[in-house]
Amino acid sequence: MIFNYFKIAWRGLRNNTIFSVINITGLAAGAGVVMLIGMWIYDELHFNRYHKNYEHIAQVMRHSTSNDEISTRESMPIPLRDALGNKYQDEFKHIVLATPVADHILAFADQKFTVKGRFMEPATPEMLSFEMLRGSSAGLKNLSSIMLSESLSKTLFSDRDPVGKTLMIDNKMEAIVTGVYKDLPYNSRFRDLAFVAPWQLHLSNNESAQKAQQNWGRNSFEIYVEIAGNAQIASINDKIRNIVRDHTDPKLAEMRKPEVFLYPMSRWHLHSEWKNGVNVGGRIQFVWFFGTIAGFVLLLACINFMNLSTARSEKRAKEVGIRKVVGSARSQLMKQFFSESILLATIGFVFALILVEFTLPFFNELADKRMSLMWSEPWFWITGLGFTLFTGLIAGSYPALYLSSFRPIKVLRGTVHLGRFAATPRKALVILQFTVSTSLIIGTMVVHNQIQFAKDRPVGYNRDGLLIIPMSTPETHKHYESIRSELLETGVVIDVAASQNPTTEVWDTRNGFIWSGDDSNRETRFATMAVTHEYGKTVGWKFSAGRDFSKDFSTDLSTSLVLNAAAAKEMGFENPIGQSVWWGGGGDELKIIGVIDDMLMTSPYDPVEPTIFYLNYDNANFINVKIDPAAGAHDALARIGNVFKKYNPSAPFDYKFAEQEYALKFAGEERIGKLTNVFTALAIFISCLGIFGLASFIAEQRTREIGIRKILGASVFSLWKLLSRDFVWLVLISCLIAIPVSNYLLGQWLLKYQYRTEMGWWIFAIASAGALTITLLTVSFQAIKAAVVHPARSLKVE
Incomplete structure (x- = not known):
């Protein structure tokens, strides 16, 4: 019996080609979108789950008060690690002190590569579940050791065994390879960990870290923990909350209110945003957002099926009547209609799999993922088939319930006006379709405007032709002045300066x-940046008051400061030039010599941080090179590279353009915007498929009417208006619903940005006009096609 249902359903699909193609295409597109979004959500929800101790791993973080606001940071002081281990050793299985991930130069023989790595304590491989391919996971207990990722090992040694080989780190640390671990998956925070070296190796070769060993105020490192099996993070947080406060000067502790806590790995990725000491979400918002889009896109495809099925009801009414006369029960008819919808959903699912397989590489690049279809996973097929059955039941529910309810006597007598009965729910579904589509159009426009608004924000310096080159080896520090002199002699460089951190x-x-004049009882936090004399000229900062650092003033090197406008405002100076500042609550008196326009160095969506610039050649970590605009970039880079190779032959010439680094600040929002664009386009496409199908059926139903109107003198334009009018009204109603809904939801989304665009009326006008235009273009094809048919052909059946 079930086979017969599907056999009849297949025959019906073949006999109604347009109906079948439209529905299958819509369901395939809808299922494909849901599948892609589902894979994306699955990947997001399973971020970091590769690590076997996922539920027990946490990062030590802290809240502290400054500028009347609570900030939340990951950077920790070194002595906190021992304090946790000594006082609360029963609470932790592992405690790992680590440097932040950074670029380092690894050299073996004549091979030199810049790769990302960390210096971490010996418990790292066990805590992070390293899968060792060669060597031992205990290798980090050796002071002069290093562990390599599989991909880095292949890059350096091909298929040879690297264990026992000696590498050079940053031209100053020798390390023996003690192990090779399998590359960590892309959906792990530690995915870019190309190597791990012992923390003690970093400590023994870094003077700054040595000075910070007993300094509770130097927050420059990261601490990860794995809690003991019977411990609870909440109870540990109660115990360790004041551990930093207890080691801070009472007066400072009262102002800063430092609070230490453990933040579990399960929340790192999706709940990473903090505001005034409160977790306000993060990527979890996009999980909900795209999940909602997936639901609506699937709903649009199901609406198409429902609408087209009910539109065809007049053709199938006699079929239902005859079936009931010969003894078919309503339940059997419902099974027949459900069989048709499930068959369509199944075919759509097959095409969706093909669609996803071909588009997944593009989607991965767009979404910054490394996903693949899990063909061999039973749960994938169970989920897929369950999803197909669910879609088929949803899509076929209204037609099955509606068409199976026809009374055979009225149907066979022709006294049931089926089209009118079906018109209202069809119109409601069309309104729902275009409400969703119009809302998505508005959303894509607002996201684009927000990104463009931030991009157009003044940055306070000139990024064009500005190179950022790390001083990653002792040679670059030692020969800085010589490197600078020779770069200026190349003829392709305007100026050169060093700085503590990149401009971005x-x-x-x-x-x-x-x-x-400071009489406040609060403590203010300032960003600080060490620079060399020529920094301002190199980056092109602009002065609103005072002067730049100059070698003509010997005191500049030890007693002068340059502030940005935000710092001058924070200090409350009407005329800051010549005012005195003391750093650290005492020490030498420093003088403000200049105030520059705010340099945008952090998030383009947030206010500029109050920043203090000072001269210090020892703290320089980057060389900034301004390329002459008249020089070709290729020639300029070759000449600049030759200078660095001369003074630092053992390291690769590694550089970045400030323009490119600044562009990366928009990568997250742009990626979400592009994904939204794609899903919006597909949603509109599915809606247009439904409109196209409905227009074709309505045109077919009104064939005789159109013929008569043409005989009476109706023009093609008047007939086009007649057939398009109803759809235009439906779209206008959907726009009236979409505008307030979108305004509220997008307004809430924009609140997360302190520097944000406004939603002008023109956005809603353009989106509404776009939805209306798309509808008219879709309907016009069928409307004009029906209107130009010769009336003799329209009336020949009479």
């Missing part, structure tokens, strides 16, 4: 500043 980042923020 802030690495160091400090408390403890006192300035003349």
